[in-house]
Amino acid sequence: MEKKTQTRKRGLELEKTIYAVALQLFDEKGIEAVTFNNIAQRAETSRSVLYRRWDSPSSLLVDAVHHWAHENSGYPENIDEHSFPDTGSLRGDLIENAHQIANLHDKLSQYFIKFSMYQVVNGETVGDDLLEKAEIGAVRLGTVIANRAIQRDEIQVVPAKEVLMLLGNIRRYYTFLDPQQAPTPERLVDNIILPAWLAHQAN
Incomplete structure (x- = not known):
């Protein structure tokens, strides 16, 4: 046999x-x-x-959740100039980013809540690790968007890390803490994000 x-x-x-x-x-x-x-x-x-x-099972789990959220939200996990749509303008790219972040955070939210509850009971930083991973991705994509805008002569320099993270941080607040009051991506970009990017150019 x-x-x-x-x-x-x-x-x-x-x-x-x-x-x-x-x-x-x-x-x-x-x-x-x-x-x-x-x-x-x-x-x-x-x-x-x-x-x-992986250093620990929790770090593996964070990577697994991060991968799953990207797979199910349409937001590429490894961002580069080829994987993010070029809308032809800084404003358009930021709005596209806002839409993708909203979808990603909707997926992450169910696991983030579980992580937060576990963290409160056990004192482990699983939820914090997931946030850190999201912030690294925000800076990477923000840099891609900024470099495109520089090539179009819309801005002169890549904004500071805090500005690049602003869109993700605000969307995260509305997703996890106040979803009923979340502004549209267009309002968020026009009223807060784009002015912050442009103001940074004058500094």
């Missing part, structure tokens, strides 16, 4: 499987079930594979 051989997942396929398994464990049994041992068993890989990539 011919022996069946099982091909182990590798590369991107394995990464996606690990992320899916981590979220399944979290959704089914809570964050305490998200251990390297449980993930490795379900993903049919070894714990050493996980240890080489």
Whole structure:
């Protein structure tokens, strides 16, 4: 009788499987079930594979949530000048960004609330780690948008980090704390974000 051989997942396929398994464990049994041992068993890989990539199960879980939110919101996880639409103007790019951030935060919100509750009880910074990842992405995309605007002669320099993070921080406030009062992307950009970008050019 011919022996069946099982091909182990590798590369991107394995990464996606690990992320899916981590979220399944979290959704089914809570964050305490998200251990390297449980993930490795379900993903049919070894714990050493996980240890080489992640410092802890919580850091893996943050990456899994981040990946899932991007996959389901249409907001590319790895932003560059090719993956973000070029609307032809700074205002248009900022409005497009505002729409994408709103979709991303809607996806992140369900996990962020779970993380926050866990953090209050256990004192771990899982929710903070997720916010830090979002802020890194905001600065990266803001820089892409700024460089396009510089090429169009709309602005002269890339704004400071605080300005690049402003859109994401304001959207995050409305998503998690006051969704009923959230302004439209157009109002947010015209009244706050674009003026902040332009004011920075004069400094």
